Amino acid sequence: MDDPYKILGVKRSANARDIKAAYRRLAKKYHPDLKSGNADRFKNITGAYDILSDSSKKEKYDRGELDPTTGRERAGPGFWTNWSNSSKAGQGHPFTFDDFGGSGDDIFSSFFRQARQGTNAAGWSSTRAGRTATQKQVKNTNYKLRVPFIEATLGIKKRVTLSDGKVVNMTIPSGTETGTKLRLKGQGRLIEDKGETGDAVIEITVEDHEYFSRNGQDIFIDLPISLWEAVKGASILVPTIYGNVTLKIPENSNTGSVLRLKGKGVPKSRNHQLGDQYISLQIMLPEQVDEELNKFIETWVTTNRYNPREKMKIT
Structure with missing residues (x-):
């Protein structure tokens, strides 16, 4: 690349x-x-x-330390020179994996890890009975995938394109949360010297929703209502993760009042139990208050003045 x-x-x-x-x-x-x-x-x-x-x-x-084609780290530019000039070089000091500053992902670290464990680069281990072949483990391939909020909560079977262009069919279970790791057996990268493929391990990040939030199996939403709906009550449409439903707003509702829609939360994939949805009411005034409303409030407040901060005992 x-x-x-x-x-x-x-x-x-x-x-x-x-x-x-x-x-x-x-x-x-x-x-x-x-x-x-x-x-x-x-x-x-x-x-x-x-x-x-x-x-x-x-x-x-x-810094030139990552190969864009393989995604693996490269050895630093002064790798051999720095070591050969060190105090350990040429003094019969037994080198170790740590002397070379390698990581577990590069060819050098693989070689020296094998050397330290009594295994040479060809994949053979030294034993008293002689050499025995050491089977290489097929490595998994790790991916990250962003999933829309609704798909993660309800679950879905979908065809996705992974970061390396690989297209796979996968099932995202209901109730999937950020950090969940899903394994697709045999869907990893091909290990050429083995002729086998490892598993694809996909770590999920659930995208934020415009107005839903989640805690466990419960869904939460702030719902704007008008002044007259709060005072007189009303039946209004409310969004849920399953679609819109009708909700009855009681008379004299206030900002912060919480209503519950039972069974409208996240399904649990194992036992299919459903959480609830909680609606927090938020009274919203019109963007522009007209003269008629202003006059009404001026008249109303003369006989209906009240202090909403009375319980706070502010003096």
Whole structure:
């Protein structure tokens, strides 16, 4: 893969908002499901965004420590020179994995970890009985996926495109929360020397909703009502995660009054029990108060003055 900045068409000084905007614009244009889509181009776009949207990966790439094609760390530029000039080099000091500053993801760390564990780079371990082949474990591939609020709460079966361009069919269980990890067996990257594929492990981030929020199995919403609906009561439509329902507002309701819609919360996938939805009423005055309302209030307050802060004992 080429330079991620070049792929997204942004400058190296671009901020997170610019990077995200560039990714969305290109993703909409080249998504494989579209008629004008381009799977290879989309794969490069998502790979570039995966690096530049992660501050840690971005910093490593900017320092030349991250390979954009594999997403793996590179050995530092002074790797061998720095060690050969160190006090340990050439003095018969037994080197260790830590001497080389490697991480578990690069070829050097793999080699020296094997050496420390009595296993050579060819995958053989030394034993008294002789050499025995050490089976390599097929690694999982980790992904991150953003899921709309309603899809995460109700659950859905959908076809998604992962960050490397891989398209998979997956089931998102009802009640899925941010941080949930879903495993797709055999859907990871191909391990070429084994001819096998690992699992895809997908970590979910649930997107915020415009007006719903969630706590456990319960859904919460602030509901604006008019002054006359609060005073006289009314039957109004209220949004739920299942669609709109009719809710009766009692007379003399106030801002902060909470009503409950039983069984309109999040379903629990294991036992199918439902949470509730809680509606917090918020009285909203009209954006522009006309002269008629002003005159009414002036007349009304002369005989109906009250102090809503009386219980606070403010003097």
